[in-house]
Amino acid sequence: MDLVNPIVRRWLAEAEEDPDAFWARAAEELHWFRPWKRVFQHEFPSFRWFVGGETNLAYGALDRHVAAGRSGHTALVYANERGERRALTYAQLLHEVERTSAALRGLGVEKGDRITLYMPTCPEAIVLMLAAARIGAIHLVVFAGFGAGALSSRVVASGSRVVFTADVTWRKGKETRLKEIVDDALAIDRGAVEHVVVLRRGATPPPWTGARDVAWPEFLALGGGHSGACEPMEANEPAFILATSGTTARPKLAIHVHGGYGVHVHAMGRWCFGLRPSDVWWSTSDIGWIVGHSYIVYAPLLTGCTTVAYEGALDHPGPETLWKIVEELRVTGLFTSPTAVRLLMKYGAAPARGFDHRSLERVFCAGEVLNPPAWEWLQREVLRDRVPVIDHMWQTETGGPVFGNPYGLAMLPIKPGSAGLPLPGIEATVVSAQDGRPVPPGEKGIMVLTRPFPGLTPTLWGEPERYASDYWQRIPGVYYTGDSAHVDEDGYVFFAGRADEIIKIAGHKLGTIEVETAFLTHPAVAEAGVTGRPDPVRGEVVSAFVALRQGHEPSAALRRELVEAVRRELGPVAVIGEVNFVRTLPKTRSGKIMRRVFKAVILDRDPGDITTIEDEGSVDEARRAWAEMRAELAAQRPEAGAEP
Incomplete structure (x- = not known):
């Protein structure tokens, strides 16, 4: 075609x-x-x-x-x-x-x-x-x-x-x-x-x-x-x-x-x-x-x-700030990041609906992949298909x-x-x-x-x-x-993540973006970051770090739902080693998820230069979540690190 x-x-x-x-x-x-x-x-x-x-x-x-x-x-x-x-x-x-x-x-x-x-x-x-x-x-x-x-x-x-x-x-x-x-x-x-x-x-x-x-x-x-x-x-x-x-x-x-x-x-x-x-x-x-x-x-x-x-x-003094400026300045073209879209998703579509953004003709995103659930939210729920959202x-x-x-x-x-x-x-x-x-x-x-x-x-x-x-x-x-x-049959390009971040599970390759997108299909998830964790049987399994939307709390039941959501999207090849609940993900100031921080945390290594990080506390947050998850796995099974 x-x-x-x-x-x-x-x-x-x-x-x-x-x-x-x-x-x-x-x-x-x-x-x-x-x-x-x-x-x-x-x-x-x-x-x-x-x-x-x-x-x-x-x-x-x-x-x-x-x-x-x-x-x-x-x-x-x-x-x-x-x-x-x-x-x-x-x-x-x-x-x-x-x-x-x-x-x-x-x-x-x-x-x-x-x-x-x-x-x-x-x-x-x-x-x-x-x-x-x-x-x-x-x-x-x-x-x-x-x-x-x-x-x-x-x-x-x-x-x-x-x-x-x-x-x-x-x-x-x-x-x-x-x-x-x-x-x-x-x-x-x-x-x-x-x-x-x-x-x-x-x-x-x-x-x-x-x-x-x-x-x-x-x-x-x-x-x-x-x-x-x-x-x-x-x-x-x-x-x-x-x-x-x-x-x-x-x-x-x-x-x-x-x-x-x-x-x-x-x-x-x-x-x-x-x-x-x-x-x-x-x-x-x-x-x-x-x-x-x-x-x-x-x-x-x-x-x-x-x-x-x-x-x-963009969400200060409130989540309506972006839409207020679009209305005030009669913005015709908007270029933002997927991180910003996911940030605004936390607040829902109501803040946007209080403002007139009819001047807006098109929206562009770049920085990381605009995951389909985030695209769907902005394109359909917020803008109601009036203007295109283009990655x-x-x-x-x-x-x-x-x-x-x-x-x-x-x-x-x-x-x-x-x-x-x-x-x-x-x-x-x-x-x-x-x-x-x-x-x-x-x-x-x-x-x-x-x-x-x-x-x-x-x-x-x-x-x-x-x-x-x-x-x-x-x-x-x-x-x-x-x-x-x-590249698909029509020549469209789909990026899966950095080449050195590909997760290899029992000989199958999964891109970090694919897995993170699958997590985002669950309505409780605001953001997700994943990396591969060494596994003696499969080579690697997925270690996920998930931040929840407002109104949702971590639980064992929610963890099971998230694992099922990923398997429903990607199939049984997507073996989730664990889901770590965090308040915020380690990201650069430009909005890119620093997945090497996750890798360093689960391998107990120095993450290296993190001077570009948005919130240094997010590293400690990841360590805290991983320590809690590791203790939970150890209590469940003697072979800590097996699939929960």
């Missing part, structure tokens, strides 16, 4: 037949100071796009719209959980960026220098990102809330000369003192840092370190006598570096460049999300993640639409979407649980981990990318050897995504 619309089929065919011409047409939609001499140059394992061309992300995001007569169009709307709002037009945002660019130069920041932003998602931080790109400096944004160790390691690895921070940020009504965390991080290792620039927002003055620390007004005053002009950048010069989100033990610093990255996120904004200048677009992410870089800041502004930046929790997939390293439903070209039928198809310009296949050969439809394997595309990181900052070994040499000649997946 061919479900692909003829329009999409034509785009896919053109991209496959002549990739260079295809991407050149996409690049022509952006501004170039100087045209490229060569579209693509492969220098395995690295590569270059639009070689010799000169552009600048910040110029394309601001100056060209102002020059086109759109000065008064709203560029940025800032909102936070405290009810504060602020809006900037394209002319106003450009003015602030020019002023900040001059201040950076006044501080001594030059083209090629690195700066670290440890700031909340606020206008000043977004202005800084654009100002750094404007003068050719390289920004590294670290999520505001990471601990001192995580911040220190990233600052040192990047070689940053300046750290920008705020005194405080707010989440769920609580104040986090960011400046103190910066001080602690620099006490661990100051590296190349010369100055800390501090944005004051709170009532209590932050601690101060003499000549090193600079207040925000004094920083801006340094711009006097300096230019805020744009620096033309060769297409392959770095715009920013960003650490991967941290489900692996040691984050990597991915590089994204002015040319290829800009082309990719702009094109995928149009093709995948249907971005257009008239949109009020809200990505609920944070600027500390690639989604925040690409679809809060760069792609919406390259498109010329209005982008919404939100600081705080898609990408990574920090890819810059923008690689698998999805091309809503902006011609939307295809939605298959719940699928990330869609490889998008135009993306060449991908599922191969055997053993020999690298393509596997037939329906068979699980490793998802690989067979050809570079403009948004793909060309290397890792300071670790070119690791880039080669981790991505291009695991399965020689192809880019290793690290994800297990299968």
Whole structure:
């Protein structure tokens, strides 16, 4: 059965037949100071796009719209959980960026220098990102809330000369003192840092370190006598570096460049999300993640639409917050995470029904697989099939979407649980981990990318050897995504989880996503995370950690119901070793479940680097649940660990 619309089929065919011409047409939609001499140059394992061309992300995001007569169009709307709002037009945002660019130069920041932003998602931080790109400096944004160790390691690895921070940020009504965390991080290792620039927002003055620390007004005053002009950048010069989100033990610093990255996120904004200048677009992410870089800041502004930046929790001061903002700002396109959807599921559909969200035209999810039960809840129960809820997939390293439903070209039928198809310009296949050969439809394997595309990181900052070994040499000649997946007979891709998290039970392979989705079919379950536990008979069995919805309590009877729900969905091959009830799951700040923490808990090992974790108490929570379950199993049977 061919479900692909003829329009999409034509785009896919053109991209496959002549990739260079295809991407050149996409690049022509952006501004170039100087045209490229060569579209693509492969220098395995690295590569270059639009070689010799000169552009600048910040110029394309601001100056060209102002020059086109759109000065008064709203560029940025800032909102936070405290009810504060602020809006900037394209002319106003450009003015602030020019002023900040001059201040950076006044501080001594030059083209090629690195700066670290440890700031909340606020206008000043977004202005800084654009100002750094404007003068050719390289920004590294670290999520505001990471601990001192995580911040220190990233600052040192990047070689940053300046750290920008705020005194405080707010989440769920609580104040986090960011400046103190910066001080602690620099006490661990100051590296190349010369100055800390501090944005004051709170009532209590932050601690101060003499000549090193600079207040925000004094920083801006340094711009006097300096230019805020744009620096033309060769297409392959770095715009920013960003650490991967941290489900692996040691984050990597991915590089994204002015040319290829800009082309990719702009094109995928149009093709995948249907971005257009008239949109009020809200990505609920944070600027500390690639989604925040690409679809809060760069792609919406390259498109010329209005982008919404939100600081705080989506369920504070109440579960209606998201829907209240959609109504207030007349949001047309919403991009959120499956974690956020499952969070809102806990409260039911009633909070959404109290608000008018008729302006909303489409909703997108990414970060982890949008499990079919969560999709069903949002698509049917909340939105009542009025607008589509579309899953898609990408990574920090890819810059923008690689698998999805091309809503902006011609939307295809939605298959719940699928990330869609490889998008135009993306060449991908599922191969055997053993020999690298393509596997037939329906068979699980490793998802690989067979050809570079403009948004793909060309290397890792300071670790070119690791880039080669981790991505291009695991399965020689192809880019290793690290994800297990299968493709169905229609070409739709279904991701099963990270390849190293596949559970092997008596020779059968189960993806973590499959098992977690099966748990979510039970109405008591809000979230579930699973891992494989060694078993002397079957090789592995499933160890599950389950958080319940409001109004449900753990019990032996509920545990039996959950085991039965999984077997009903997946069959007898899904052997559940135990169900551990927890209040919260260990997740990264970007919402990804840290399944390696579960593995460490049940094997009584050190979980490694957990500086990216949302709630450190969730590790202790998992340990508590596992200890209780182990004691319960031991009381039931002498062979503790057998299937309950």
